[in-house]
Amino acid sequence: MRDDIAPDQARVPLSELPPDPHRLPPPGAWFAKDAERHLLDRPRFCPMCAASIEVHGGISTEYWVADQRVFMTWCGECGWFGDVVRYDMVTISEEEH
Numbered sequence: 001m002r003d004d005i006a007p008d009q010a011r012v013p014l015s016e017l018p019p020d021p022h023r024l025p026p027p028g029a030w031f032a033k034d035a036e037r038h039l040l041d042r043p044r045f046c047p048m049c050a051a052s053i054e055v056h057g058g059i060s061t062e063y064w065v066a067d068q069r070v071f072m073t074w075c076g077e078c079g080w081f082g083d084v085v086r087y088d089m090v091t092i093s094e095e096e097h
Helices: 032-041
Strands: 059-065 068-074 081-086
């Protein structure tokens, strides 16, 4: 065991891990990269109350508007429902002071 890893954080053999609830499609499938991006980019926390979307029974479904990716998200903790949009670049203007 490495000295910089606490005993409770040691690696668990693959045979002891539970089944992956977010199983990805085979790498050669036509939508494999999209599925991977969805799992990496989806909202993890509610924008309203900051609760975990996964832990509190929320859901986040991805859809597209032209080239924009939108995550329709519902929080099971506070009931917030809305869209979370990911942008590659945002340009905003600020009023002069």
